[in-house]
Amino acid sequence: MTTLTLHTANPDTMLSHMAFYGLSAILDDVGVEVRLDWTSGARPRPQLHTDCPDENTAAEIVHAHAQHYAADGSWVQQDIELGGTARGLMSPRLSQLRTTENWTRLQQARHTVLDTLTTDRRWLDLQQIAALGQPAYWRHNIKGEPLQDDGASRLDMQPRNQGSEIVGTRLRRLADTVAARKPHQILDGLRGDTITDEAGNNKPDSRTATGFAPPGPTDNAIAWCALWGISQLPTTLRTRTTAITTGHLGRNRREWFYAPVWHQPWRIARLRTILASAQLRTAAAAGLPLPTRTIDTLATTAAQAWLSARHVVGVMRFPIDRFGSDNAPERRAQRGDPSPTSVPRG
Template sequence: MSITVPVDVHDAFSHLFLVGLASIVEEESPDTYCALRWERAGASATVLTSNPMDLDDISVCVHAHVSKYNNLLAMTSDGKYDGGTLHATMSPRLSNIVEASGWQALHDDRQAAIDALDSMGECRYFGALGQPSYWSGRVSGSSHALQADNGASRWEMVTRNKGQEFISGRLRKLSQIVADFSLERIRAGISGEIEADECGNEKSNSRTATGLHAPALTDNVRAWCALIGVSAFPVIPSVCDSRDSTAAMFQISKKGSYAVLPVFKEEWTLARFRSVSRSAALLKAGVSIALAANDSDFTVHDDWLAERGVITCVLFRQFISDNKSAPERWLERGTFTPVKGSAR
């Protein structure tokens, strides 16, 4: 059984929408496996399910998923960890915690929220977001010595102006809105029949996509799926003096930040996508493409990627605004580089 939905292979948001949608179906229907396939040169994609599921069935999965997340302790828990303002416990970036008591309270609340999770999908998602780092930076009397953002996912791109944070400022609000949708509204959002941005007040420069593409009106059902798609990209904790590595995202000194995603020749499963997106091979390919930016004939030669059906790598440069105190970030439209293995 399958459904076909409109997407844009040049848009990182579309990639994560597909990954998130398939992740939701597999989480809500544990005996079902999904496969995905790009169609019409990346203008649409097919979602195939091992058990018979039509668009209505998939809409039920999305509604059940967002309704469940809306009530998770991980979504609703708050604390005054900096001594004054309420902050969402599971937001991956909280930079104003200074006192040891604040870090202890955050640790205790996070553990309680994590212990309350009851599915692999939930654990995978909140784990992939990362956490405020208490281990990064220098030991000194300066509150700025601690680099708390270093433990967070690079895929979490909420602009940090006016105390904004990911869980309370974006994900929680989006979940509350989508959980109240009818099945018809969810169905229309998945299928692309409508594009409504209730969370972004229907603005043409809405930030609902949270950096997965440039500010634009973004359907809220698709946005929920795309933000769940971040679960495919775990954070790798490190004690280095730089932000921890995040799967499929990297930074090159003096050249900028990028994301790189695979495009497969035929059908691909979530397991294959996760394996490739977390691989050193894909990261190496992305770096080589970024360094060869002016070479239009550049080709990635990698047997490991080719053997797994990757025919193209899509490189997304990250736009960063010039606001030094709270820079805005989003992924620009992707460029394509072919992947080839050794001739045999």
């Protein structure tokens, strides 16, 4: 098998985990046999073991993937006009949706896209859209005002200032930049040999990482894969409260993401199982000041044993901070720390 290592991806950066998941999903979606794990030692790095003949083949698959979504007709390119302004149709967080007419148009257009993707058996697309969530037409506050963001993934950290949203503002731009590269340039970015941030003009305060890392240049191939990593972290909608995002804990101004580190190669189906497991969530929550949570030492110990049996050696937690104005806050995952509750060796 060919091994592709993301040499500059650190376990204490949420961007690294998301790019790891997204790249694996993109390869798996076209039938590549993928196993994924982290290297051992003092500086763990994510690595993919594939049946590709070489690393260039993986880069060519990522290139073709970006080209598909940069082309007219893909759901990433589809807009809906709201309040006289075009917005990404499949974005989960939109404005100008206060009228019944706008809600109806939006839902009808979204259903058309979902029906087409289902007919075409575009399973990764459907996973991505479902994981991103959708505007919550069913949620209102006590004044009857819509709480439309309550149906969106907490991994969508694209600020909504000036009408921006994750599909039209970020996915679309990255599709264009990655599609415009040569495959060898994509491979250089994935391996960490170069960092080229076309979408952010290589500015020192670039937001290309979209909340998965602090501001700064981010290679666009890494960022593209990271946003597709959302597909592996489903969002569960709720009628009486906000949606639950896999890999997320807390709410309001006390929030964390969490992710496992493991040393035995997994299939991507195993990854999804672990990410969505109650055991990983329990281990990640240990010691955090979460509301209405009763600390259960026995449950934590059982969760650790379950994870250890699946070769998880650590759980990283990433506190989420808010920056900017209250009207359009910018949420960012900060540098991660291991859970204070260690996972026992199996």
